[in-house]
Amino acid sequence: MTTLEHTALRSAGSTGDTPQVRNRIAVLLNLVLFAGVVAAAVAVADAALVLATGSRALALWAFVLLGVQAVSFFGLVIALGVCTWLPRRLLCGVLLASLAVQAVVDQVKGAHLDALDVAERATILIFDTIVDWPASQALPVLLASLGLLLVWGMGVGFLRQRAGASGFLLSAEELASAERPGRPVFAILADTRQGAAAYLAKAFVIAILPTLAFASTLWVVLAATGENLPHSGLAEFLEYPFPVVFGFAVIAAPIIETLLLWLVLVAVRWLSGGRVLVTAAVVGAITGLAHLSNDWMNALAVSWTFFVQALVFMAWEKRSRWRALGMVVALHAANNFFVVVLIFGPDLFRIF
16 A cells, blocks of 8 residues: 555544534535525526516526535535545536536626637626626526526435435435445545546546636635636637647647656655655645746646646556656646636637
């Protein structure tokens, strides 16, 4: 067993495994599920009201509920990383599907911003697309919101069925019975005995979910305080044709940045005396600072993904340095492709 696996198992034995903590986590999970369903239902009602009467009476409520959902979602992602007894596969599936559909809803609401260039649109306050979207978009928004409600409804229903829920709220015992207990996150990343595809899928979820949770929470906080999103150097880059964007973000950047990560990791690991988690944390912080030229939100968000990539490299390096580099490049490419499509989707497919 590796040092990383030992660390993970020790932390799992002391965190998130008492009845009191389990009950609190169950309350948080119920809050996330309830907020997701209610927020989707209010979004549907808001679009229907705008379509029927032009009234925006529910717009502010939709924004408030999205904020509650974002904050509770961020807390749940942390719990998923710590608590091995939670039904991770089911919950990650529901969360990722809902985020994807929510992105579609936001794209439809923001269709009126198409007249702006990508750089201007990237700094638009999220409040403008949640509350002040044009009434002419009411029907598309209604259809997209119905899809979001369907995802949440089916996801919660399936989870309740697997857990054998007997009441309105899911108990910690019911949640624990929905799936076989998993392994600590660090133990998953340290296990290179599984197939490369399965490993990459798990590493991708571990890298992307906390990043999305952090970004969505921060966006809502900025909107609530009246602040614009920070200007990003990435926005101007997306003005280039799709082949250029794809080639750089999904092919060139992962290769170049993985080689740089490798060099930084070797130096940091030597200075830290070979301590795995310390090395990964310092590498994540350094690479995050290197992304400050884009914007501070991007720098904070990518710190976690590079932390995960450093752990992936050190795990696979025990088998082969070239294999370790290949796994990190593949994970980095998947992260970049997913995030760029999720945030800037329609703009990527303009081929000049």
